[in-house]
Amino acid sequence: MTHKLRALSIHLLTATGAVFAMLALLSAINANWSIMVLWLMIAFVVDGIDGPLARKYDVKTFAPQVDGALLDLIIDYLTYVFIPAYALYASGIVPDWMGWAGLFVITFASAIYFAYTGMKTSDASFWGFPGCWNMVVLVVFAVEPPGWASLLAIVVLAAAMFLPIRFIHPVRTARWRTVSLPVAVLWTMCAIWAAWTEFGLPDWGQVILAATTTYLVFAGVLQQVIPPWSPRRASAR
Secondary structure (H helix, E strand, O other), X not given: OOHHHHHHHHHHHXXXXXXXXXXXXXXXXXXXXXXXHHHHHHHHHHHHHHHHHHXXXXXXXXXXXXXXXXXXXXXXXXXXXXXXXXXXXXXXXXXXXXXXXXXXXXXXXXXXXXXXXXXXXXXXXXXXXXXXXXXXXXXXXHXXXXXXXXXXXXXXXXXXXXXXXXXXXXOOOOOOHHXXXXXXXXXXXXXXXXXHOOOOOOHHHHHHHHHHHHHHHHHHHHHHHOOOOOHHHHHOO
């Protein structure tokens, strides 16, 4: 396979996310929430592997006629924001006026955030909560907190999108990656398990889901607080 064909094939892989988004939306319209989450998780896996492949095979050089970053951003808005927001509202799991409020907050704040040119830090983390509402909807469906608690979490996370708080990218953020990547894989496996069992996780499964979610949410903040370890600093003690 030539470099050009390989690069184009990676763009095609990214584009499959749009198909998975449509399948997730059709499942949501039919109130098949567990199937919807399964399609969103498949799209999540594709999103996790296409970036490293794109950088490895230098798609910007060998297939520049397709803007992979723009393609990825369009699909991310569908799978990370639009469909999860619809699911939280249409399922009734965030009931009454709170569902409407959550719908408006998620879509409006995320539209602004996705257009923000400074969302990435120098170490490939994110400034502010990166709009991973697909993760939020999975946790809400699995744990089923009170509606007010879900709305409160939505408002807090939406505000966090515009605060100087770091959130790691489990694949690209180099610091703690040996921990972050396995945790992200474990979270994904747990999410697929939750959807497969129609959100009937046992207590210990909910603990794993909660623990991995907590790490992925707060690891970036901890990195801001804890300075990087260096041999020079250690030898000076």
